[in-house]
Every structure is written in C-alpha cells, then in structure tokens.
Amino acid sequence: DAGITQSPRHKVTETGTPVTLRCHQTENHRYMYWYRQDPGHGLRLIHYSYGVKDTDKGEVSDGYSVSRSKTEDFLLTLESATSSQTSVYFCAISGQAGGLTNEQFFGPGTRLTVL
C-alpha cells in the first residue's frame, strides 16, 4: 500500500460521538486526501492537504474536519458522528518529488459504522 497506514481499520461508534481517523505515510508525498466510498457513489473526496497546515475542502466536506501538523500525518475528524457517515474511508497520497499529483496511492481503508 505504498507506505500508507490507516488507523483504526474498523470502528463502531454511536451517533453524536466524535471520531478521529488517522492516516500515516512514510513516502514523503506532498498531497494527502481523505475519500469516502459508498455503494452507488464510488469514491468521493472529503478534504485534501497540499502541505503542512494547508488543507482544502472536497465535494462532501460537511460534518468533517481535517488537520495536518506533520508531513506524514493527516487526521480526519467527525465532530459529531451521524448514521449517514457510515462508510469506508480511504486515505490517499500523491505528489512525490518528480512524480505526478494525479497519480494517487491508497491506504487499506477504515470501515466506520455509526449506530
């Protein structure tokens, strides 16, 4: 998985609780992304980061926040989880020196269930 880990890999939580997912890379890629994957929708971008402390919204960012305090870590936080946020979350990276920003490498995913 191109030196990308995600934690936790599975999580079950209750509506209204905060949840933080972590993505860690060892590849020194500049860009990091959070996607969610749902049946019938495919992969949808939640937020992305183009550098330390530099983040921007994707197409489905409502209810999510992110932080990137180090090159290697990108955190996704659900401030107050809802059942509609039950999904599989993927972290991706791109933009290694000399590489292409559109060539994304994905982590193994986190399966989140909100009851």
Next chain:
Amino acid sequence: QKEVEQDPGPLSVPEGAIVSLNCTYSNSAFQYFMWYRQYSRKGPELLMYTYSSGNKEDGRFTAQVDKSSKYISLFIRDSQPSDSATYLCAMSLNSGGYQKVTFGIGTKLQVIP
C-alpha cells in the same frame, strides 16, 4: 448527469475471455486518464495511466482513450480468476495547482474458472 459514468456491472466472464470495461465522461477538460483495480476490502491500486488519445499496453492490459468521443476503455486479455475485482476509471484535470481526480463508481468483474 455525473461527470464520469461507469456501468457498475457485475460482469461475469469465463477464464481466458477478453474483458472490455468502459467509462464515458462529459468534461472535455480532463487531461489524464487512469484505471484502478480494487480487490474486496482493499484500497484501490493504480493499474494503468495515460494522458493522450490512443492505446497503451501493459502485459495483458490495454488502456484506450478516445477524447473526441469522451470514452475510455480497459481491455483485459486472457482473463484470470485473479483479475476478479472492481475496476475504477479515474480522470483528472488541473484545479488551482493540483490535479483534481474524479472517479467512476467502479465495475465489478468476476472471472469464472
């Protein structure tokens, strides 16, 4: 209308068959075209990448892009049971200095031994 359309399948073929997977798109600004393979409960992995109209071959896989028709294809020759997976097309364009990638919903392929 979605920017990228992909038939979700499932597509079931016998081992050894030639498989054709397709996507259409509406945004002529897309510059780069990719195919990802995703095994069950795994992350997508980049399979093929191209940026021009025409064909690109890699082993049993051929990616074809027709920009005039806004249509891309992935062909798999001599398909194997290990090719059973979901195949995602993806396309990107320059958006404020980075390449914004849009994915199709994926086509589930099953190769029967």
